[in-house]
Amino acid sequence: xxxxxxxxxxxxxxxxGFAPGSLTSKWLRYGAIAIASLPLLWVLFLFTQFDLTQxxxxxxxxxxxxxxxxxxxxxxxxxxxxxxxxxxxLLVFLVVFGTDGGAISKEPLKRPRLFYALVLxxxxxxxxxxxxxxxxxxxxxxxxxxxxxYLLIVVWGxxxxxxxxxxxxxxxxxxxxxxxxxxxxxVWLSGSGSFDYGEIALDDLPQRTQLILLTxxxxxxxxxxxxxxLHTWLPDAYxxxxxxxxxxxxxxxxxxxxxxxxxxxVGLFPETWSLVTPGVALIxxxxxxxxxxxxxxxxxxxxxxxxxxxxxMGYVMLGLAAFTPLSMVGxxxxxxSHGLILALLFYIVGVIEAxxxxxxxxxxxxxxxxxxxxxxxxxxxxxxGMASAGIPGMVGFVSEFLVFQGSFPVFPLPTLLCVVGTxxxxxxxxxxxxxxxxGRLDAKTAxxxxxxxxxxxxxxxxxALIIWLGLQPGWLVRWSESTTAALVAQAPVERPLAQTGAxxxxxxxxxxxxxxxxxxxxxxx
Amino acid sequence: xxxxxxxxxxxxxxxxxxxxxxxxxAGGSMLPDTPENLMQIIGIYKxxxxxxxxYWRDLLYIGEKVFLDPLPIFKYVISDExxxxxxxxxxxxxxxRIWRGRANVHPELEEFIKKGELNRNLPTWMxxxxxxxxxxxxxxxCMRAMLWHRHMYAxxxxxxxxxxxxxxKANADRAIRAYFKGNPAMLGLYKLFPDMFLEQCRQAxxxxxxxxxxxxxxxxxxxxxxxxxEGGFKGVPDAMNFLVNGIFAVAGRPIYHHVxxxxxxxxxxxxxxxxxWLYEAALPYVEAVFYRTAPFRGTKSYNAxxxxxxxxxxxxxxGVLYADKFPVGTAGIPPTLLAQDMLHFLPPYLKEYYQKHxxxxxxxxxxxxxxxxxxxxxxxxxVIQALRQALLYPLDDPNPKHLMxxxxxxxxxxxRFLRPEARLRDVQTADYR
Numbered sequence: 001x002x003x004x005x006x007x008x009x010x011x012x013x014x015x016x017g018f019a020p021g022s023l024t025s026k027w028l029r030y031g032a033i034a035i036a037s038l039p040l041l042w043v044l045f046l047f048t049q050f051d052l053t054q055x056x057x058x059x060x061x062x063x064x065x066x067x068x069x070x071x072x073x074x075x076x077x078x079x080x081x082x083x084x085x086x087x088x089x090l091l092v093f094l095v096v097f098g099t100d101g102g103a104i105s106k107e108p109l110k111r112p113r114l115f116y117a118l119v120l121x122x123x124x125x126x127x128x129x130x131x132x133x134x135x136x137x138x139x140x141x142x143x144x145x146x147x148x149x150y151l152l153i154v155v156w157g158x159x160x161x162x163x164x165x166x167x168x169x170x171x172x173x174x175x176x177x178x179x180x181x182x183x184x185x186x187v188w189l190s191g192s193g194s195f196d197y198g199e200i201a202l203d204d205l206p207q208r209t210q211l212i213l214l215t216x217x218x219x220x221x222x223x224x225x226x227x228x229x230l231h232t233w234l235p236d237a238y239x240x241x242x243x244x245x246x247x248x249x250x251x252x253x254x255x256x257x258x259x260x261x262x263x264x265x266v267g268l269f270p271e272t273w274s275l276v277t278p279g280v281a282l283i284x285x286x287x288x289x290x291x292x293x294x295x296x297x298x299x300x301x302x303x304x305x306x307x308x309x310x311x312x313m314g315y316v317m318l319g320l321a322a323f324t325p326l327s328m329v330g331x332x333x334x335x336x337s338h339g340l341i342l343a344l345l346f347y348i349v350g351v352i353e354a355x356x357x358x359x360x361x362x363x364x365x366x367x368x369x370x371x372x373x374x375x376x377x378x379x380x381x382x383x384x385g386m387a388s389a390g391i392p393g394m395v396g397f398v399s400e401f402l403v404f405q406g407s408f409p410v411f412p413l414p415t416l417l418c419v420v421g422t423x424x425x426x427x428x429x430x431x432x433x434x435x436x437x438x439g440r441l442d443a444k445t446a447x448x449x450x451x452x453x454x455x456x457x458x459x460x461x462x463x464a465l466i467i468w469l470g471l472q473p474g475w476l477v478r479w480s481e482s483t484t485a486a487l488v489a490q491a492p493v494e495r496p497l498a499q500t501g502a503x504x505x506x507x508x509x510x511x512x513x514x515x516x517x518x519x520x521x522x523x524x525x
Numbered sequence: 526x527x528x529x530x531x532x533x534x535x536x537x538x539x540x541x542x543x544x545x546x547x548x549x550x551a552g553g554s555m556l557p558d559t560p561e562n563l564m565q566i567i568g569i570y571k572x573x574x575x576x577x578x579x580y581w582r583d584l585l586y587i588g589e590k591v592f593l594d595p596l597p598i599f600k601y602v603i604s605d606e607x608x609x610x611x612x613x614x615x616x617x618x619x620x621x622r623i624w625r626g627r628a629n630v631h632p633e634l635e636e637f638i639k640k641g642e643l644n645r646n647l648p649t650w651m652x653x654x655x656x657x658x659x660x661x662x663x664x665x666x667c668m669r670a671m672l673w674h675r676h677m678y679a680x681x682x683x684x685x686x687x688x689x690x691x692x693x694k695a696n697a698d699r700a701i702r703a704y705f706k707g708n709p710a711m712l713g714l715y716k717l718f719p720d721m722f723l724e725q726c727r728q729a730x731x732x733x734x735x736x737x738x739x740x741x742x743x744x745x746x747x748x749x750x751x752x753x754x755e756g757g758f759k760g761v762p763d764a765m766n767f768l769v770n771g772i773f774a775v776a777g778r779p780i781y782h783h784v785x786x787x788x789x790x791x792x793x794x795x796x797x798x799x800x801x802w803l804y805e806a807a808l809p810y811v812e813a814v815f816y817r818t819a820p821f822r823g824t825k826s827y828n829a830x831x832x833x834x835x836x837x838x839x840x841x842x843x844g845v846l847y848a849d850k851f852p853v854g855t856a857g858i859p860p861t862l863l864a865q866d867m868l869h870f871l872p873p874y875l876k877e878y879y880q881k882h883x884x885x886x887x888x889x890x891x892x893x894x895x896x897x898x899x900x901x902x903x904x905x906x907x908v909i910q911a912l913r914q915a916l917l918y919p920l921d922d923p924n925p926k927h928l929m930x931x932x933x934x935x936x937x938x939x940x941r942f943l944r945p946e947a948r949l950r951d952v953q954t955a956d957y958r
Contacts, residue, residue, distance in 0.1 A: 371888045372851055441851045443951075450884050 001046070001059045002075040005085060005127035008038045009092070009120040017117035025112045029096070032116035036096040039123060040089040043082075050082055052478055055486035057133065057198070070187065070194035074133040079483030080262060080332060081130040083476075084255050087339045088130070090465075091251045092123040095244040098347065098458035111155065118148035119248070126252055130259060135183040135195040142179065142260070145253060146172050152245040153237060164233075164240035171223050171233040178220035179260070182213050186268065189213075202268055210272040217265045218276070224257030225313050227283050228290050238306035243350025246302070250309045250346060251339040258316045258335055262487075266320060270490040274323065278411070281321035285414035287314030288421030295428040299361045301352070304432055305345045308388060311421055312338045318411070318418050319403040327406025328484035329477050333399035336476060337387075337469070341396055344384045344462040351377050351455065352436070355448045361432065366441030377451050378437040380459050385429035387466050390422045394470035402477070534925040538932060542939040542949065549935050550928075552920050554765040554906035556899055561955055563761050566900035567753040568875035569867065569893060573900075574746035576866035577739050578631045579638070580664040582607045584736030588729045592784050593704055593722065595711065601661045602649055608638075614775065615744035623774055624748040631747070633870055634659075642869065660862035664735065667859070670813040672731045674838060677809040684734065684780065684805035687798060688727045697726040700784045700791040730794055733782040738806035741778060745771045750872070761903060768907035769914065778802035803911075811908050815901055816941065817841040821858040845901045847946040850894040864894045882958055892958055899952045909938050 012035030016028060023031075051058055057076035065073045077085065096119055099109055109115055125148070128141030146169070154165035183195070189209060192200050202210060223230045238246050266273045291311025298304040316338065319331025352367065353359050355374055367378040387394035390401070400422060408415040469476045538546045545555055556562050583600075586607040591600045609629045613620045616628020630638075640646060641657035652658050675685040687693050701722050705711040715722045749758075749767060758764050780802060782794035794800065820827045820834065820843050827834045835841055848860060868889060871879075879885065879892045913920075917934055918927035942949040951957040 366851075369851060371891050372884070440849065443849050443851045446851055447883060450887065 001049075002061055002077060002127075002131050004042050005039045005046075005089070005131065006075075006124050008042070009035060009123040009127070012036075012038075013117040013120035013124065016113060016120065019113060023113075025108060028112045028116055029099075032096045032120065033093070035120060036089075036093040036123065039127065040093045043086050043089045046077070046082065047086065047479075050077075050479065052079075053482060055079070055482035060133070069136070070134075070192075070196070071136045072134050072194070072196060074137065074196055075131040076133045077131055079480035080487075081259065083332060083336050083479050084259055084339075085127055085130050087255065087336050088126040088252045089123060091247055091339060091343050092119060092126075094343065094347075094458040094461065095119055095247055098455070099244045114151070115156065118152055119244070121148045122152075122248055122252065126256065129256055133197045135187065135197060135200070135264070137195070138260075138264075139176070139180055139183055142256065143176050145256065146176065149245070149249065149253060152248070153241045156242040156245060158240045158242070160236065161240045164236040167233045168237040171226075171230070175220045175223035178216050178223075182216035182220060183264075185213055185216070197263075197267075200268060207272060207275070210269050211275065214265055214269045214272050214276060217261065218280070221257045221261040221265065224260070225254055225317070226257070226310065227313075227317065228287050228310065231287075231310050234310060235303055235306045238309065238346075239300065239303050243346055243353070246306075246346045246350075247343045250306075251343040254309065254313060255335050255339060258313065258320070258331070262320060262331070266323070266487060267490075270487070277321040277323055281318055281407070281411040281414040284314045284317035284321055285417035285421075287311060287317060288418045289424070292421045292424035292428065296424065296431065298428075301359045301361060301364070301432055301436060302346070302349045303359075304361075304428060305342070305349055308345070308425065308428065309338070309342050311425065312342070312388070314421065315400055315403045315418060318407050318414060321414075322403075322407035322410040323488055324406045324410060325481075325485045325488050327403055327410070328488055329480055330399055330402030330404075330406050332480040332484060333395075333402055333473075333476050337395040337399040337466075340462055340466050340469075341384060341387045344380070344459060344466065345388065347459050347462070348377055348381045348384060351451055351459070352381075355451060361435045364436045365439040366437075366446070368437045369441040369446070372446045372448070373441050374448065374451055376456055377459070380456075380463055382433055382437060383463055383466075385433055387470070389426040389429050392470075393467065395466045395473075395476065396470070398470055398473040398476060534923070535928050535932060538936060540936045540939055541943060545949065545953075546932070546935045546939055549906065549909065550920060550931065552762055552766075552910075554761045555902045555909075555949060555952070556761050556906065557953055558761040559955070560760075562899060563753075563758060563764060564874065564878070565896040566761070566764060566903050567750055567758065568872045568878075569896045569900045570746040571750035571872050572867040572870045572875070572893070573863075573897070574743050574750065575631050575634050575637075575870035576659050576863075577743045577746065578634050579603070579659040580661065581736045581739035581743060582610060582630070583659075583661050584664055584668065584732045584739065585610075588732030588736060589783055589785050592729050592786070593701065593725050601658065602653060608635075612740055612744055613778075614741050615747075621775065623771075624744040625751065626744040626747040631743075637869055660866050663859045663862040663866065664739075666818075666862075667810070667814045668728070668731050668735045670818045670844075671735060671809055672728055673819065674809075674813040674817050674841070677812045678804060681804050682809055683798075684794075684800050684809070687794065687800070688730060693793065694723060696791070696793045696795075697723055700786065700793050701726065703786045703789065703791060704784070726793065729784070730782040733794070734780055734806050735810065737778070737780050738802065738810055741771075741775050741802060765903055765907045765910065768904060769911045772803060772807065772907065772911045773914075776801060776803035776807075780805045808908070808912075811905065814844055815846050815905055816844045818843045818859075821860070842941075842944055842946055845898055846905060846942070846948060847944070848898065848948070849946075850891060850898060860894055861890070864890045864897070867893055867897065895958055898948055902949065902952050909935070 012032075016031055016035070019028065019031070046059065049059070055078070057078050060076040061074065063073035065071050096116060099115070122145060125141045125144040129138055129145065132138040132141055149172075150165050150169050153168060154161050157164060186200060186202065187195055189205055190200055190202050205213075219230065223233075226234050238249055241249055288311045291307050291309070291314060295304045295307035295311065298307060312334070316331045316334045319327040319334060349359065352364070352374065355377075356364060356367070358364060367373040368375055383394070387396040390396045404415055404419060407418075537543060540546055549555065556566065583603045586603050587597070587600050590604065590607070591597050594600070611618055611628035612626070615624055615626035618628060637659070641652040641655070643652070643655070643657050675688070676682075677685075679685060701715060702712070705715065745768070749764060752758055752767070758767070778801065779796040780794075780800040781792070781796045781798070784791045784793055817839070819841065845860070850860065871893065875893070875896070876889075879889045883892060913931060913934055917931050918924070920931065922928055922931070939949075941947070948957075
């Protein structure tokens with residue numbers, strides 16, 4: 001049931017990649033749209049088949065592969081991966097739909113055959129990584145992502161694309177090495193004969209070993225998320241990448257980091273995870289503050305959005321660190337909402353760059369002008385800014401509120417810092433909107449081409465989704481509630497609670513007040 | 526055999542706008558002489574003349590009939606008498622018959638008043654409240670600019686001085702008392718605040734002033750459009766010279782303010798005062814509306830304390846010659862209202878021209894507003910040439926001293942366009958649209 005999500009885009013990528021040379025760019029685009037729409041429709045169908053009451057894996061597929069090495073073709077989904085698969089397929093579809101319409105690129109898309117093949121390859125890789133239930137299979141897909149992303153950056157990127165691409169490649173390769181090392185160690189040390197996720201039991205491993213393995217994963221996935229101070233590849237990669245690549249990098253790839261950490265870090269080491277959470281929470285708060293403050297200082301709106309992404313991934317980390325049912329639901333929701341909002345922001349920034357010809361904050365002005373400006377695009381940018389700043393009524397508020405509500409009882413100070421971070425988000429978006437959308441349109445330069453409705457469609461679709469999920473948050477959180485609650489329930493030890501004694505309450509029950517400080521958690525040995 | 530060009534009698538100007546000064550000295554306009562410019566300005570004159578045919582009628586209606594109505598709800602719903610009133614400079618019974626247009630309301634305007642933009646025969650009040658009508662607010666904004674910037678061209682312009690005279694006050698007093706006869710509340714208020722009523726009366730006088738000014742300009746612009754359609758006008762200077770000749774033809778037209786209350790006519794400013802069209806209406810109008818006006822709300826923040834607004838009223842530079850036309854369409858600012866009015870009456874060739882540029886239909890308001898700016902540079906050129914002709918020397922004067930005097934005059938005029946806001950540089954290129 002899940003295989004089509006991998007194989008449809010993979011076969012499609014190969015078909016498009018080897019399509020006859022006589023096929024025009026227009027027909028390649030239509031073909032890519034058709035191919036990208038298939039897994040999207042399929043994942044929508046899967047949502048209807050998903051059992052909300054079940055916390056474990058569903059729709060499992062198993063095919064023995066290289067059994068001597070313990071590698072099997074094992075797929076399944078749960079409330080953690082299904083929303084992300086949906087998000088990934090949606091963004092891939094929007095990217096394929098929106099790239100060659102002229103909205104996010106001044107010139108016609110060059111080498112469309114390769115471009116669409118790579119994007120579809122990313123779709124396949126993402127689905128594979130999110131659905132894989134075998135550690136090495138996950139790693140295979142995780143690494144598979146690296147190649148198309150690298151090519152997308154260096155072929156279609158901006159002026160410093162080679163530098164950005166190489167930096168991305170090195171960082172991500174290091175991330176891969178660390179994760180591979182951790183996976184191999186997990187399987188060898190646990191004595192499990194297989195890399196299958198369900199068969200790995202680490203209860204007998206000494207906590208020190210678990211801590212080392214978890215740290216490897218934390219750093220490995222931390223590069224991908226990215227966590228500071230491992231983030232320095234991100235601004236370059238996001239800014240130098242073309243708009244579609246930036247959407248995929250921020251909306252899709254970054255989620256692989258948080259997903260991997262949740263699935264393999266939290267999922268395999270729930271007890272040890274509790275041990276490191278105070279540090280993770282602090283790093284999360286630092287990410288939020290750093291991302292927001294760095295964004296305030298930027299003069300390039302794309303770079304501003306890139307730094308805002310670092311900040312917003314901090315909320316996911318805070319939710320994971322707090323490790324309460326509510327905060328975990330918030331973290332998963334934040335992954336989805338961040339993907340949607342960031343994609344919208346990058347898309348609009350792309351439209352502005354394509355039409356106005358600059359991303360410079362000091363040059364842009366008065367885009368809300370109804371006749372000669374980009375009024376609808378500017379209005380959508382205002383909405384996206386509001387969504388990103390967590391204004392109620394939009395999906396950003398729902399996920400951030402869940403994270404804060406779930407995290408405050410456990411980590412009050414980092415949570416408060418993150419709340420301040422949302423305020424700072426509003427600051428840089430007000431700066432951006434004030435300089436970009438408001439003010440007087442410069443009569444000397446304002447001869448911008450019109451943005452057609454077709455070019456607006458991806459942004460309109462994302463906005464509709466952002467508002468709809470903001471008004472109907474049940475459609476966002478229902479998928480992950482059971483899974484995250486079960487994940488939290490794995491943690492055998494009780495963890496610290498703030499002196500406020502507050503209780504986090506979710507639909508599935510209450511989290512008992514915890515009394516043991518992290519340093520008092522004793523090792524089983 | 527080519528003869529060498531005669532050596533100019535005076536050396537070239539060193540002014541930053543030297544090229545334009547030389548063009549003016551050669552009998553040209555500030556607007557470059559190109560067929561595209563000619564087509565644009567004539568087209569927009571026609572589109573301007575149709576609503577102007579309403580502006581002057583309604584301005585006179587308000588000045589003469591509505592007068593000091595405290596609740597002038599229907600001041601834009603003009604009486605049939607004023608709508609069909611014969612223009613004094615068009616039609617068979619005109620005082621001066623040099624332009625061929627018809628005496629009563631222009632058919633396109635009549636059609637628009639009946640059907641509006643909606644193109645439906647709805648009651649007048651429905652068109653009015655749907656704002657589907659001629660934007661008289663624009664005409665009133667021009668009138669207020671003249672009222673606010675009073676005393677321009679004094680002492681040649683004696684109109685403003687007269688508004689402060691005892692004679693004017695006595696005339697106004699009689700009209701005010703007659704207007705509010707049988708209305709003790711308003712008469713009581715008049716007793717309490719006589720200056721307020723007097724100021725309103727001055728405003729009504731300016732309604733009449735501007736109405737009388739535009740009564741002349743509407744047939745002039747119609748005539749120019751007709752000549753162009755017939756194949757006349759070989760270039761922009763022809764169009765400018767037509768305006769110069771027009772200015773001199775009607776320069777002596779009396780400017781007055783009569784108020785009709787019941788069956789009686791109250792001459793607040795009698796014709797016998799000798800106020801004339803050129804000095805008491807045209808020149809102050811050009812100064813107030815083309816050069817000065819005031820910053821329009823909503824288009825930019827002006828901070829007087831930060832000296833973003835000139836301290837001296839005569840340094841104001843927010844008129845059409847300086848205006849940034851990009852905010853047109855953003856708010857109910859006067860340029861937007863005028864552009865909206867002109868949009869309804871564009872000649873087909875201009876519509877077609879706009880379709881081919883920028884965003885076509887979508888930013889036609891901007892495009893025509895910029896065309897209007899170009900056309901007003903041509904009108905201003907006509908005024909500058911007329912002033913030069915009236916006060917200085919012919920362009921082909923053989924005396925270098927006279928030519929130098931002309932040069933100084935032109936340079937002084939061009940000094941007003943040195944500030945960065947001036948659009949004189951922009952209108953020199955076809956790309957500014």
